[in-house]
Amino acid sequence: MQPDIPVLIIGAGFGGLGMAIRLKERGRNDFLIVEKGDDVGGCWRDNTYPGAACDVPSHLYSFSFERHYPWSRRFAPQAEILDYLQYCARKYAVDDRIRFNTEVCEAHYRDEDGLWSVTLSDGDTLTTRALITATGQLNRPAYPPLSGIDDFAGAHFHSARWDHGVDLTGKNVAVVGTGASAIQFVPEVAKSAGHLTLFQRSAAYVLPKPDRLYHPTEHWVMSKLPVTQTLDRLKLYTTFETRVLGFTAFKKAMVGYEWLFQRHLKKQVQDPELRRTLTPDYPMGCKRILMSNNYYDALTRDNVSVVGHGIESVTRNGLVDDTGTHHPADVIIYGTGFQATDFLSPMTITGRDGKSLNDAWRDGAEAYLGITVHGFPNLFMLYGPNTNLGHNSIIYMLESQIDYVLQCIDALDRPDVQAMEVRPEPQSRFNDRLQAQIRNTVWDQGCDSWYKTASGKNTNNWPGFTFDYRRRTRAIATDDYDFIPAKPSQGSSHA
Template sequence: MKTTHQVIIIGAGFGGLGMAIRLKEQGQDNLLIIEKADDVGGCWRDNTYPGAACDVPSHLYSFSFERHYPWSRRFAPQQEILAYQQHCARKYDLYRHIRFNTEVAEARYQDDSNIWEVTLTNGETLSCQALITATGQLNQPAYPPLSGIGDFKGPQFHSARWNHDVDLTGKTVAVVGTGASAIQFVPEVAKQAGKVMLFQRSAAHVIAKPDRAYTRFEHWLLKRLPMTQTLDRLRIYASNESRVLGFTSFQQAMKFYEWLFQRHLNKQIADPALREKLTPDYPMGCKRILMSNDYYPALSQSNVDVINEGIRSVDESGLTDSAGVHHDADAIIYGTGFQATDFLTPMKITGRHGQDLNQAWNEGAEAYLGISVHGFPNLFMLYGPNTNLGHNSIIYMLESQIHYIRQCLAAMEDDSVRALEVRANIQSHFNEEVQRKIRDTVWDKGCHSWYKTESGKNTNNWPGFTFDYRRLTRQVNWSDYELVR
């Protein structure tokens, strides 16, 4: 059975919701959102681990058209961000457009009809003129390829698939990884567990998080004078935007953040040996800079042991580290991040003349503006290659992309454009320039991070100001595309 839609959006996180809201404002009602889970929310639905919260202030980590929301804190916790997304879906009447518990197996472009044929995992086939992917960069958990990982007899799970049925009280818990999720859940696990063994391959730069609850007066002021929230949003944006200089053209500015990190570490870790373990051996900013007020105090507790070794293997009773020492464990938690460079997996995307997208990306994902790929007409990506940020709110980037894609879809509807495909030379020139700029950033200064493929190509980050990206996406340059009318 085929169902025809003007637009199909894959994913109901911030990108998919924002795209659908803006298309409905444009009068587009013939749209479908396909969501593999049972509710909206994306990574904020999936990551329910204890302590989960955002590291971008809540006044900026929200849609510009739905900014006046009664956030409880400066940095919103996971449950509140999910509630905000559910609020947006209800307010803008999106639930009737969403098919939950539905997953895309394959999407194939039909050259003769200029439509996308979308096959679901249940075998059902849908079709649409425009296909928009809003699957994000952090949706597929990355499990470490450890020998014997299936032999462990106790409970083991990834932080993005937290098993709330497992009682960690009094248990010996092994935590693998020290990234953005781990620094949030380790302090909470340490409150319950008898012992926590934190396996750290490389230390993270952690600075203080300027978080607090909003006062009753602030809530009253924000409600009575919404302009105060708008002004605070602008203040946060400007402050965060200036940080990009430290990553890119003025890396001397990173010395200030190095000083903040060192002060935070010295203040919270008294033991010189532990301080040394927690001092990274790579330039600050090369990997994601983290914020926490309770991570270092948790590591100072007598029931927490930081093990500065990789893991060689797992067996039924625990883990053996790279030095050959075996550590017994009752439970293992993997805080090992996501397959961030494997865009759109595990879906198979086939474009014009049967071209496979994974094959087109065999040297690392790339797209024009992170949105369009040559050989794949009428396919648009939200949060695509090289649109991630190290310094500001990704929702600002998403709204830039949404505005750009809206123009493309309006042309397809109003100007009878059947197909729209970015030119190969335009895409190549754009990505050559992006990679040239990345070579001059701190991200390319000798560390391995989730921003890069195994070969070392940075496929994730935007190497510049977000307002530059907004300028580039403000108006579609139609000469960048081949149009079929």
């Protein structure tokens, strides 16, 4: 039986668009992207909070096939990254292959014909041979379980769902959380708020951000000699790649960054008590290292206070911390990150023999190369388990995965193949080695982070060089897969 859509991609962020563009370049138009939002962009469409920007340089945070883009800054702001993704969708003519405002509710694998049956939020059902998830790891906001929040009289929202209709001018604003988003929007909110109270459960390591505008002369040179932008990309990649040593084999390499952090904190925060509050009590790198030039400075403003205690409850007009102190608030903003370890939620994925992905991952998500899972034939993940980075650009990892998945799709195009499924031994062997590596990294040095599940398993980070990951994904190891033969009446084709 022929599928409705031979290749179905879930998500139109960097991963989904990159996958679609590469398929289109190969002459394939037999794919469809299903996107829950009303535009492309993924997290760069959703996160519109004040000050939103990338912490990877723009020349590196871009597709290798579309690298010569006139970025305005060394580190691109959110709106510009969204523009870039919209531009790529138009330029490579994949925008007409996207079905917007449509979520995938569930998908189940059909043993009899090797197809995935995918149920959409509008009630439609599609079948596909290759199901590719490109939903990212930072798409579902994490909300803290605050007692009494239903009694709060004011507005409250997550930074990834910013309510631009709420005027913060002169208001008492409570910010819960001090993650990567909070350090960007806190300085902006502090400019207009009457008072901003920042509730910090755990201090972050914040380094200065080497950001600046590109000079018109630089734009002229890069437009006339595109190789200069390519060389800058290579220099940035090499510089960032070496940072993995501080997370893994040579943790003492973090000493230089720790000195930079201390100097940055001391330079911007004169009050020794506030400095103590803002100094982390865990090894550098155990949690995500952040970058900002104005975060610490904002916390020294007269209209900003930092609370280094937990939140006991919420009242009608404020929050009570663990010491019993009440802090007035008209608005609460959550800077509490995302449910990063809940891969593919809230979709229900059912594989071969009725096996649920939730059951397969009850001890924490894992996959072979972060891409395929035993028991789930023809399912391919982009930015899957343990492919997140703490040191370089995720776009590089995505492109490695895209090339690998393209090879898998080629294999499924063979008329004698109905499905391909990673064998259990290679998957277990890969993940046993990976978790052993992680146990020797700074991420496993006694702190809680969004990299880990509640049980402490790190399901997010890649504990090595990105070029090693690219080497591993350069070609399919066919012995690691079972290829299910097609029935005589079956066969694959594409338009």
